[in-house]
Structure formats: C-alpha cells, structure tokens
Amino acid sequence: MGMIHTTAILNKALNRVILSEAEILHLLQLSDSVLRQQLFATARLQRQRYFGNKVFMYGFVYFSTYCRNNCVFCYYRKTNSEPARYRKSIGEIVEIASSLAESGVHLIDLTMGEDPKFLANGPVGYRELINIVKEVKKATNLPIMISPGLVPKDVLQELKVAGADWYACYQETHSRNLFHSLRLQQSYDERWSAKVFAKTIGLLVEEGLLVGVGNSDRDTVHSLLEMKKLGAEQVRTMTFVPQKGTPLYGSKTNENVQEINIIAVMRLLFPDRLIPASLDVEGVAGLKERLNAGANVVTSIIPPESGLMGVSQSTLDISEGYRTVKGVMPILKECSLMPATSEEYKSWLNERLGADARGAALCE
Ligand code: SAM
Ligand code: MD0
Numbered sequence: 001m002g003m004i005h006t007t008a009i010l011n012k013a014l015n016r017v018i019l020s021e022a023e024i025l026h027l028l029q030l031s032d033s034v035l036r037q038q039l040f041a042t043a044r045l046q047r048q049r050y051f052g053n054k055v056f057m058y059g060f061v062y063f064s065t066y067c068r069n070n071c072v073f074c075y076y077r078k079t080n081s082e083p084a085r086y087r088k089s090i091g092e093i094v095e096i097a098s099s100l101a102e103s104g105v106h107l108i109d110l111t112m113g114e115d116p117k118f119l120a121n122g123p124v125g126y127r128e129l130i131n132i133v134k135e136v137k138k139a140t141n142l143p144i145m146i147s148p149g150l151v152p153k154d155v156l157q158e159l160k161v162a163g164a165d166w167y168a169c170y171q172e173t174h175s176r177n178l179f180h181s182l183r184l185q186q187s188y189d190e191r192w193s194a195k196v197f198a199k200t201i202g203l204l205v206e207e208g209l210l211v212g213v214g215n216s217d218r219d220t221v222h223s224l225l226e227m228k229k230l231g232a233e234q235v236r237t238m239t240f241v242p243q244k245g246t247p248l249y250g251s252k253t254n255e256n257v258q259e260i261n262i263i264a265v266m267r268l269l270f271p272d273r274l275i276p277a278s279l280d281v282e283g284v285a286g287l288k289e290r291l292n293a294g295a296n297v298v299t300s301i302i303p304p305e306s307g308l309m310g311v312s313q314s315t316l317d318i319s320e321g322y323r324t325v326k327g328v329m330p331i332l333k334e335c336s337l338m339p340a341t342s343e344e345y346k347s348w349l350n351e352r353l354g355a356d357a358r359g360a361a362l363c364e
C-alpha cells in the first residue's frame, strides 16, 4: 500500500487507463506531502503532454452584482446588504473589456448575478444582455465566455449568435440534497440541462465544483464522474470563502488541500481539458500552488481602477494591480510556464469544437 499503491494508480492515469472510483478516492484523499508531490508531478507531466508550457489567461468582467437568487455561500445573494452593488453601462463594459484585451488576455468572461434587469424583464432585458455580448465581441474580437446564471434555451442560442463561445454555469455539487441546501429554491435539473443544451448548439461548457461546503470525498468522486458525462470542455473547483453578511460567515475558513488535490485529479481524469487556477480564492499568493497542481488557465484577471469586483474575493489584490497579466507573469515564470498566443487559444477552441462534433456524430 502507500507509495506503491499510489504510484501504480498514477501510472495507470499516465497511460490513460480508466481509474476506478476507489482509485480516484485514494488520490483525492492523499495527505502525505511526498505522495501529494508525486500526484502533482504526474499532473504537470500530463499538462506538459497536452499543452506544453503554455497557459491561457481569462479576463473577468463582473458587470452586474445584482442577483435574484439567495445562494447561501455567495456574497452577492439577494438578501445580503453588505455589498455595494453596481451595474456597469454598456460603454463601461466595452471599455473594460478592451483594456483587458490590450493587456493580453485570451478570453473575456462576462459575468453577472442573476440580475432581474436582464433576466426578469422580458425580451427587453434579454436583448440588452445579448447586445453586451455583441458589442464586446465587436470591440475585442476575442473569444467570450458568458456566466449569466440560468438563462432560457432560446436566449442561449441568441447569445451564441451574438458571439459567445463558452457558457459557464456551475452545479457546485452533483449531490442533489447538498445542491438544494446551497442553491436555495433553484432547480438542479434546469441548471444541468442548460449545460447539456448549450453543448448541443456548439457552445463550449464550463462546469464547476464548490468545495468545503459539506461535500464528502465520495461526493467529489461522483461529481467528477458527472462532469465526465457532461463532457465539459473546462472544469474547475474553488474552495468556499466565507462571506460577510451571509449565513455561513462564522464557519471556519477552509484550507485548500481538497481544492489542490482535486485540480490534480481533474488533470489526470481530463488531461486534454482546460482547468483554471482562480485568483478569486487566495489571490496571487495561491497561484503557484494551483499551477503546480496541473491547472492551465489563469482566471479572474481584473483591471485595477475599473471598479469591478471578484466573486469570492471581492477586492483582494485588485487595486494593487496584481490580478493582471503583468502581475502574474513572474509567477508563470517561476513555474516554467508562459502565456499562449491568442492564435494558439483560438485554435485550441476550434479543434475542441471539431472533436466534439465528431463525437456527437458518432453517438447518433
Ligand atoms: N450568478 C451566476 C451563477 O451563479 O451562475 C454567475 C456567477 S458565478 C461567477 C458564481 C460562482 O462563483 C459560483 O457558481 C460559485 O462556484 C463561485 N462562488 C460564489 N461565491 C463563492 C464563495 N463564497 N466561495 C467560493 N466560490 C464562490
Ligand atoms: C473566476 N471569479 O474565474 C471568476 C468566476 C465565472 N465564470 C468565473 C468564478 O474565478
């Protein structure tokens, strides 16, 4: 057992042999530092095989912090009076996105709370949202990710036509009871089927796991298998950060061991997919650890003085300008990594879409 067992599992993963649930659980639960380092080294080797030393950088534009929902973990839940909420104008959004594009990001992530102005205002609201995507595309010509929460299928379709490439919508957990205790009064199935539908119309999909909120390691194994079923092109995990003014504020701050192990296991189970290292959990100080666990996308890059906030770290490292392409460059270097070119990112997207379409055709 111990070292020999772990090495055997890692060798299987390197050879892309499908791991059993017990083997995945074993890797997720590694706590010995030597064995964890072995896991991370294997994850880096897999990343190197599929992506070389190139990483992608995502600009984050949280353009509205109004929300109709009441997710228990979230700072921006409807009933929290703490956040100073804002809604950026279309002009401001385009300007911020353009400055991000100029700074060298590969993608613009347009994120909002489930703002009723856009989602509960009939066709007028949807039209405005669609227009934001159109204008940002026109101004930057970069790939666009939309993170607007749950939106109707026909609107997703129109968002795609307007220039969206990715739909990000995180289930957080794939255990229904836990889902309902986190995303209060939301439908598990609607959230899931929005992603399934998005894939059928050629949107790339990002799925996400929130950890440190009552999930067991077995729940995590189940989630990873569900993510595989979905065929998400990008998979992420973030440690829960307790938020002022919310029910879980008093709970102890979680250590990041779970998240870091999951990032590495994701790299082994989804070697050719994108896996973020989010600056929104531990800021720049946590970037190296996430990259060294096999992540290959730096997310939550936010221009200083834009007045924009992060989600789980609303202000950390932003005004100092650390959450920028320039700010993270020294860390990439320390990890022997470098940013890809925009062309490399776009060609990855095209190849992925092509492979997905061939896969879908085979299933018919
Ligand atoms: N409102 C949209 C939605 O919920 O899909 C888009 C916002 S999305 C960027 C919000 C994501 O950030 C959540 O799905 C969750 O995974 C993550 N998040 C929110 N609050 C968090 C917290 N306190 N700690 C860690 N992650 C958090
Ligand atoms: C991030 N703060 O990448 C962002 C956000 C939404 N698509 C992403 C959670 O960490």
Ligand code: SF4
Residues within 6 Å of the ligand: 067, 068, 069, 070, 071, 074, 075, 076, 077, 078, 112, 113, 114, 149
């Ligand atoms: Fe709203 Fe999204 Fe926060 Fe839930 S996670 S409260 S939907 S902003």
